[in-house]
Amino acid sequence: MTPDALVLAPLGLAAVLVLSGIAKLRDRESTLSVVTELRLPGFLRHGYFAWSLPVGEILLAVLLLSPWRGAFAAAAALSSALFLGYWVVIARAMTFDPRPNCGCFGRIGDQSVSGKTLLRNSLLLVLSALTLWLAFSGGTVFSVITHGSEAPCWIALTALLLALTALIVSRSGQEQTAAAFVPQRPASEEPDSEDADYARDPIPTALLLSEDGGVQTLRELAAARPQLLVAFNCVCKPSHVAAGKVAEWGERIPEVDVRILSTVPHKPLRRSIPTAEGVLYDHESLAWNALGLTSSPSAVLLGADGYLAGGPVEGLEEMESFVEEIADVLREAAEQR
Numbered sequence: 001m002t003p004d005a006l007v008l009a010p011l012g013l014a015a016v017l018v019l020s021g022i023a024k025l026r027d028r029e030s031t032l033s034v035v036t037e038l039r040l041p042g043f044l045r046h047g048y049f050a051w052s053l054p055v056g057e058i059l060l061a062v063l064l065l066s067p068w069r070g071a072f073a074a075a076a077a078l079s080s081a082l083f084l085g086y087w088v089v090i091a092r093a094m095t096f097d098p099r100p101n102c103g104c105f106g107r108i109g110d111q112s113v114s115g116k117t118l119l120r121n122s123l124l125l126v127l128s129a130l131t132l133w134l135a136f137s138g139g140t141v142f143s144v145i146t147h148g149s150e151a152p153c154w155i156a157l158t159a160l161l162l163a164l165t166a167l168i169v170s171r172s173g174q175e176q177t178a179a180a181f182v183p184q185r186p187a188s189e190e191p192d193s194e195d196a197d198y199a200r201d202p203i204p205t206a207l208l209l210s211e212d213g214g215v216q217t218l219r220e221l222a223a224a225r226p227q228l229l230v231a232f233n234c235v236c237k238p239s240h241v242a243a244g245k246v247a248e249w250g251e252r253i254p255e256v257d258v259r260i261l262s263t264v265p266h267k268p269l270r271r272s273i274p275t276a277e278g279v280l281y282d283h284e285s286l287a288w289n290a291l292g293l294t295s296s297p298s299a300v301l302l303g304a305d306g307y308l309a310g311g312p313v314e315g316l317e318e319m320e321s322f323v324e325e326i327a328d329v330l331r332e333a334a335e336q337r
Contacts, residue, residue: 007144009130010064010072013079016124017061024054034234038093057082064131067142076135080128087121094118200307204290208280211266218287221259221280222302226309228253228326229261229280230319233288233296238316242297246277249323255330256301263288301326 024031031050060082063075093113134144203219210216221227230246232239243260250258260279282288291300295314299322303309313322 006130006134006139007141009127010076010134010141013083013124013127013131014061014064017057017064017079021054021057021061024057025051038089039096040089065141067140069135069138069140069143072140073135076128076131080125080132083121083124083128087118087125090118090121200303200309203302203306203308204287206287206290207283208261208287209283210280211278218290218302219306222304222306224304226256226304227302228256228258228323229291229300229302230258231261231282231288231291231293231296231298231300231312233263233285233293235264236296239297241316242319245320252323253326253330256326261287299323 031053035044035049060075060079063071064079066072066075090113094115096113134140203222206218207215208218208221228249230242230249232242246258246260250256260277261282262279263282263285266279266281291308291312293300293312293314297316297319298312298314299319300311300313301309301322310326311322313319
């Protein structure tokens with residue numbers, strides 16, 4: 001006899017699919033960006049995929065609630081295949097360096113690829129397997145709700161799985177802290193004991209490619225003037241917003257060049273973010289890794305003396321504060337002259 005508690009599995013999957021579909025529809029640029037980050041086949045990097053995937057998820061959710069056994073069984077099989085595919089994609093991405101943002105639920109929750117992401121997908125895969133069990137037993141959500149009997153232990157177990165999945169899905173990934181801005185210090189000045197924790201590191205070695213084909217290192221870039229690099233590794237909404245603020249930030253700190261550093265090649269980046277001007281392409285994420293960047297968008301300040309002068313900081317609010325701190329430091333330095 002099939003435990004009636006299995007009805008909780010398709011109900012949970014339907015809720016997750018609706019949540020995921022709506023989030024992806026609201027941020028289709030992020031979905032396309034994730035195709036690049038997760039190194040998926042090139043034919044998926046088109047606009048049709050950005051809307052067909054979330055629409056398909058929502059349709060699957062509707063079919064999981066269907067009273068017809070054939071429709072429910074087909075939805076159960078397709079859901080299992082979808083979540084198995086998601087599991088394989090995330091397991092594969094766990095081997096990447098750096099690990100990308102998964103965008104599994106648009107901009108909801110923690111976007112990083114980690115063991116928690118794989119655990120979440122594993123739980124969803126278990127729920128899809130339970131849904132298949134219900135379908136192969138000849139049941140549907142409708143039939144169990146209208147003619148089911150009590151099964152307390154199975155209800156408790158399935159409810160626990162749903163609660164654990166919901167906790168992992170909804171947990172926010174905004175617990176990161178931004179590094180403090182470190183003002184430039186003359187080379188002859190030795191840091192005192194209180195400032196020892198803020199010792200500056202040399203600008204790392206990495207090659208950047210400009211849109212006109214020019215190549216230069218991070219140190220060469222900052223040799224004449226300090227450089228504030230606004231870094232992207234995706235074309236999600238926050239990256240769009242940050243790109244639109246580059247000109248404004250440049251006006252607020254005219255002594256510093258504000259440039260975009262992108263691991264996304266020039267042409268696809270300009271197609272997705274037309275406002276992105278003067279982009280420096282970071283091939284194979286060499287600069288991204290060397291600078292210790294972990295989230296998109298981020299910002300880091302390169303000093304003209306060959307040393308890192310501040311950051312990296314992550315997130316739009318932190319980047320706004322970072323620019324304001326740089327402006328304050330430059331203003332104070334000008335007043336002391």
